[in-house]
Amino acid sequence: MGRKSSLTEKQWSEIERRLVKGESARSLAREFEISEAAIRKRFGTQTKQIKDVANQMVAAETAFAALPISAQISARTLADELKEVSMHLAKAAKYGAATAHRLAGIAHAKVAEIDDAAPLDDESRQALGDIAVLTKMANGSAEIGLNLLKANKEVPGADDVPTPVEIVIGVKDAAKHDDTPA
Template sequence: MGRKSKLTDDQWEQIKRRLLEGESRRAIAKEFGISESSIREKVSAQVSEIKSVANQIVITERALSALPISAQITAQNLASKLRSISNHLASAADYGAATAHRLSALAHSEVEKIDDANPLSSAESLRGIAALTSLANESGKIALNLLNANKDRPLEADEPPAVTEAATAQDAAKIYQQMMMEK
């Protein structure tokens, strides 16, 4: 763990904003009494990401405005549906993970009832445990697929988990298609 910054979170936000407005790292570092490398380490990656996203928004808005009005409406509706799919799959993953947890707990409580000296005498309980475990594994599939789709994405400290789990509508749509093909 590194040493504590001598700047507050608000000061770092101000530095980030000023970098985005085009001020030089050197001038900002001098004003705040810190090194340029501190700025580079703390906020430059975020600034680059913000600029990249802003450029993507501009490119997307230009591409959208180049379409005929009816195609713009269709594109907006499709984007809305993709966001909805992403949100619903994230919720399904959350519920599925909770269901998997509950079913696993039930299976575990059934395991406690098994006679260790003669486990085969509890065949009915073993079948119940197998069924509960299978259902728990099936319930967790959506959550696991979403996590796998996002395993290369770092979770930001202030980013809500649902956003990371759902990542993008495109990821969610791909996972949904894969799941439908598996059935």
């Protein structure tokens, strides 16, 4: 755990505002008598992201304004519908996660019905079948939420396999090694 910052939240907000406007972290660090590293740690890539989003918004607004009024109405309607779909999917993911949690809990409770001494008797087989069905349903219910989570994270693909590296260790005979300058 690091030490408490010597700056107030108001000062940090001022630094962030000025970074976004284009001032350098170095000059702000000097002015506020903190390290550049402290500024980078606090804001990381956030200021670049803010600038990128602001530029995208300006480009979108410019392109939107260039459209005829009827096309602007169509674009706004489509954007609203896309937002609505997104909200419905988020809610479906939330409900699906809750359903998955409940079904997994029921399946977990069913495990108690399995006879450890005779796991393949008729009652245990029925419980195992119920557990399998409940688990499959729970996994299916969680699918929308899991897909949304994957879409919002940088998930390494199958192609991102680490390159194997060969490590060679050599042994020298210290008695035969000559360190005297020539």
